[in-house]
Amino acid sequence: MSNPLSDLEKADxxxxxxxxxxxxxxxxxxxxxxxxxxxxxxxxxxPRYIKLAExxxxxxxxxxxxxxxxxxxxxxxxxxxxxxxxxxxxERTTGIEEYIAHVKQFAPEWASEITGVPLKDIxxxxxxxxxxxxxxxxxxxxxxxxxxxxxxxxxxxNLALITGHLGREGCGINPLRGQNNIQGAGDAGTAPSDxxxxxxxxxxxxxxxxxxxxxxxxxxxxxxxxVTALELCGEGIHAMLIDGENTVVSDPxxxxxxxxxxxxxxxxxxxxxxxxxxxxxxxxxxxSAWGETDGTYTNTERRIQRVRxxxxxxxxxxxxxxxxxxxxxxMGIQGFEYDSPADVFxxxxxxxxxxxxxxxxxxxxxxxxxxxxxxxxxxxxxxxEDGFSNGRAILRSIxxxxxxxxxxxxxxxxxxxxxxxxxxxxxxxTGRAEGIxxxxxxxxxxxxxxxxxxxxxxxxxxxxxxxxxxxIKIKVKATPRSPRGTVFASFSFADTPVNILxxxxxxxxxxxxxMKVCTVRVEPL
Amino acid sequence: xxxxxxxxxxxxxxxGVKKTRTVCGYCGVGCSVDIxxxxxxxxGVQPAMDGPANLGALCVKGQFAYDYVHHPDRLTKPLVxxxxxxxxxxxxxxxxxxAADGFRNVEQKxxxxxxxxxxxxxxxxxxxxxxxxxxxxxxxTHNIDxxxxx
Numbered sequence: 001m002s003n004p005l006s007d008l009e010k011a012d013x014x015x016x017x018x019x020x021x022x023x024x025x026x027x028x029x030x031x032x033x034x035x036x037x038x039x040x041x042x043x044x045x046x047p048r049y050i051k052l053a054e055x056x057x058x059x060x061x062x063x064x065x066x067x068x069x070x071x072x073x074x075x076x077x078x079x080x081x082x083x084x085x086x087x088x089x090x091e092r093t094t095g096i097e098e099y100i101a102h103v104k105q106f107a108p109e110w111a112s113e114i115t116g117v118p119l120k121d122i123x124x125x126x127x128x129x130x131x132x133x134x135x136x137x138x139x140x141x142x143x144x145x146x147x148x149x150x151x152x153x154x155x156x157x158n159l160a161l162i163t164g165h166l167g168r169e170g171c172g173i174n175p176l177r178g179q180n181n182i183q184g185a186g187d188a189g190t191a192p193s194d195x196x197x198x199x200x201x202x203x204x205x206x207x208x209x210x211x212x213x214x215x216x217x218x219x220x221x222x223x224x225x226x227v228t229a230l231e232l233c234g235e236g237i238h239a240m241l242i243d244g245e246n247t248v249v250s251d252p253x254x255x256x257x258x259x260x261x262x263x264x265x266x267x268x269x270x271x272x273x274x275x276x277x278x279x280x281x282x283x284x285x286x287x288s289a290w291g292e293t294d295g296t297y298t299n300t301e302r303r304i305q306r307v308r309x310x311x312x313x314x315x316x317x318x319x320x321x322x323x324x325x326x327x328x329x330x331m332g333i334q335g336f337e338y339d340s341p342a343d344v345f346x347x348x349x350x351x352x353x354x355x356x357x358x359x360x361x362x363x364x365x366x367x368x369x370x371x372x373x374x375x376x377x378x379x380x381x382x383x384x385e386d387g388f389s390n391g392r393a394i395l396r397s398i399x400x401x402x403x404x405x406x407x408x409x410x411x412x413x414x415x416x417x418x419x420x421x422x423x424x425x426x427x428x429x430t431g432r433a434e435g436i437x438x439x440x441x442x443x444x445x446x447x448x449x450x451x452x453x454x455x456x457x458x459x460x461x462x463x464x465x466x467x468x469x470x471x472i473k474i475k476v477k478a479t480p481r482s483p484r485g486t487v488f489a490s491f492s493f494a495d496t497p498v499n500i501l502x503x504x505x506x507x508x509x510x511x512x513x514x515m516k517v518c519t520v521r522v523e524p525l
Numbered sequence: 526x527x528x529x530x531x532x533x534x535x536x537x538x539x540x541g542v543k544k545t546r547t548v549c550g551y552c553g554v555g556c557s558v559d560i561x562x563x564x565x566x567x568x569g570v571q572p573a574m575d576g577p578a579n580l581g582a583l584c585v586k587g588q589f590a591y592d593y594v595h596h597p598d599r600l601t602k603p604l605v606x607x608x609x610x611x612x613x614x615x616x617x618x619x620x621x622x623x624a625a626d627g628f629r630n631v632e633q634k635x636x637x638x639x640x641x642x643x644x645x646x647x648x649x650x651x652x653x654x655x656x657x658x659x660x661x662x663x664x665x666t667h668n669i670d671x672x673x674x675x
């Protein structure tokens with residue numbers, strides 16, 4: 001997020017797109033609700049009439065996968081009505097002439113045709129967002145889990161740049177991160193392109209720095225992404241170490257994923273349960289869980305916070321840092337002589353400039369948001385206040401593309417997937433919590449009541465969904481939350497493995513899967 | 526319903542309850558919570574009123590979905606796959622040796638780029654850091670990723 005969570009209470013207009021905030025980030029939603037109660041306005045763009053949509057002043061029911069078209073239409077209106085922030089554009093951006101010429105080709109009438117959103121609502125949304133003093137954008141995986149995920153994010157960035165809604169309180173571009181420490185995982189350098197602290201592996205100075213720190217020559221070129229690695233299992237990739245990820249259930253195209261892991265010569269999994277993925281391993285190492293481990297998480301607003309052990313792990317389960325150090329030491333890999341997570345954290349601070357101003361003893365109160373470039377620096381709750389770190393922001397000309405699959409006679413229904421309030425991901429944790437079992441014991445397919453009737457289904461009855469990759473059986477729930485022609489399910493339940501159906505395509509830049517769109521056939525059972 | 530019968534707030538007034546300030550382990554908002562534990566078991570979770578991200582708020586998962594920590598399915602010993610094709614409990618020493626030999630064998634047979642690491646967005650940052658260091662310092666490659674693409 002460019003802005004701190006406290007800014008969730010400070011905008012005049014909120015533009016939430018592709019985020020089911022009340023279910024997936026309920027506490028963040030609570031903070032926004034306070035502002036709405038004081039009169040701030042909410043625009044929600046989502047294919048489903050989710051709870052957030054019910055709260056909206058303006059709801060834009062766009063067809064799945066058409067975000068770029070909607071955002072182009074909005075940009076067109078902002079330019080047409082001259083709601084641009086000319087000072088911000090002149091001082092902090094580049095490429096405005098080309099951008100305007102590009103956007104002028106895409107009238108809101110065109111956007112309305114593609115997205116299914118009424119023309120007047122596209123115009124109203126554009127004017128509400130652009131004319132507000134403080135307007136902020138919030139999004140999650142509804143924006144990124146598409147073949148055009150990068151285009152979607154850049155389209156949002158363009159809107160913020162041309163209206164100057166960046167680098168100020170109550171503004172910004174704010175992706176809410178889905179996992180407790182997915183931000184920290186990125187900060188720590190678990191990426192094929194970056195060393196810790198987002199230092200590119202392609203820069204010679206970084207290569208020199210880490211070759212020296214780690215006592216061996218680092219490759220000059222990037223590694224491969226997980227998506228590519230799974231494709232190469234058995235032909236290039238022959239061993240994997242997986243820590244705390246139930247790849248088989250969480251990743252798209254489950255059959256492909258399971259098949260890939262089985263082709264490895266050797267698989268080691270570190271986890272707290274014998275997950276579907278751990279069940280395929282040659283060696284399973286038992287880890288300590290939340291509540292049993294000391295360390296740090298970094299949240300969605302880049303805040304570094306301490307986590308603390310309250311109870312001891314069961315049996316011989318150990319913290320991940322201990323397991324990885326012991327494994328490295330057994331293999332004779334140098335530099336793993338750690339006595340505590342504090343040692344590890346302090347090493348990160350010594351190598352990642354965004355953490356340079358803190359150490360283990362300074363983060364006890366959780367008051368630091370990175371970047372913290374030097375000791376004594378207070379941290380950076382709000383990014384881009386004084387400028388962009390790489391000079392001027394580029395306004396990119398983005399075009400619209402259809403999703404990887406488009407409905408046809410054989411697969412006439414759109415399927416979109418997501419999460420529900422009560423369950424988390426593949427339920428390795430929430431599936432083992434008694435109260436959650438009571439609240440949300442099974443998965444169901446959300447279908448518009450008109451479609452239930454038209455397709456010969458019954459509310460509460462069973463249906464078969466088929467995609468190009470497989471089929472599953474699932475209970476039907478009639479609900480106007482789903483638009484006509486689009487159905488929804490979460491992927492949380494292993495016995496209703498929705499990810500057998502997904503996996504139609506990937507974003508070419510990030511290799512993020514298009515989890516939010518695929519086409520299916522729905523038949524009564 | 527067991528949830529109500531247990532009256533989770535009740536042990537608060539009992540003695541011997543320990544409070545540990547930590548951060549919720551579910552989504553990325555990072556709500557501060559106090560774990561209430563007694564006799565080395567978690568008996569409750571309370572939102573922290575002074576938590577910078579949540580200011581006292583907490584959702585249904587953070588507040589109630591903690592019993593998995595003490596679930597009987599938890600792994601308590603390392604497991605290795607033996608010749609019968611099944612996973613068997615073993616010592617740390619053996620499991621680490623089998624793991625180390627397995628990676629070295631693959632490295633020898635196919636080269637250092639044949640090994641891949643998948644890290645987690647759920648584990649602490651220190652675990653992620655050591656995962657990437659294991660791959661980078663161990664093999665000199667950048668064959669490491671996390672689950673943010675899924």
